[in-house]
Amino acid sequence: MTKASSIASVSLAASETDPEGFARELGQSFERYGFAIIADHGIPADLIARAEEKAKAFFALPDAAKRAYHIPGGGGARGYTPFGIETAKGATEHDLKEFWHIGRALAEGHPFKAAMADNIWPSEVESFKTTFLELFAAFDKAGGRLLSAIARHLGLAPDFFEDTVRDGNSVMRLLHYPPVSPEASGVRAGAHEDINTITLLLGAEEAGLQLLDRDGEWLPVSPKEGELVVNIGDMLQRLTNNVLKSTSHRVVNPPPERRGHSRYSMPFFLHFRPDYLIETLPGCVSDERPNLYPEPITAHDFLMQRLREIKLV
Incomplete structure (x- = not known):
């Protein structure tokens, strides 16, 4: 518990007043844990509350109404993915x-239309579309500010990532973990690493999210209300030759007194643009750190490879 409390909780507002200090503190947390906790991220509290209300309203719909928005063969890229489909790699x-x-x-x-499907919107929940397009834009803006700090930490120009994620294949996920029965054989989310560049997560105040520390210990990730949890994804790990690690994490089942409660969260998976070539940064290769990924790969090809592994395509 003591170690988990040392995961950086830093104010994104500091990126304006002390960009070097903010980048150093953020980067150190990412290098140690692969995770950081971000306050003052600029996503309005009233927008978050509105989005949570809309998400709960959708998941409360009858199963048949929700399944009408499931796209068979779509790999879960847009719309609804029912309970019992996604499986963690190796689970x-x-x-x-x-x-x-x-x-x-x-x-x-x-030009990216072929790789990025159109959104679909449920007609049953009023202002669902406008609310979540607004939240998507707010996540996107916060993610760009964080990437600028990551670039500084890596010794790159602060705007290095701007072109890499311009019109990127980012995805916002509205998650519902239903109440868990005592007989449940699985967990809410099995141990996994994220595929993308960085993930920004709202809604982790409800206990359950844990990261696997480099010492082999599972540590709870416990942000304060309204804070963002941010973690490194596999694409950025590959680009940085494991300087920034994509850390295994999971969502465990609640204790008996909370098993009758649902858990809701909203992660934003910030992606590179589909045609971006993920090629190890020269500054992350040395005699002591040889290149672990000598073969470059486009972000789209990497994504499809990983979606097959988790049984979404």
């Missing part, structure tokens, strides 16, 4: 969750 039990995906809205004729 035998499916996760105990259902979710909804919202992606970037692209103009007609955009």
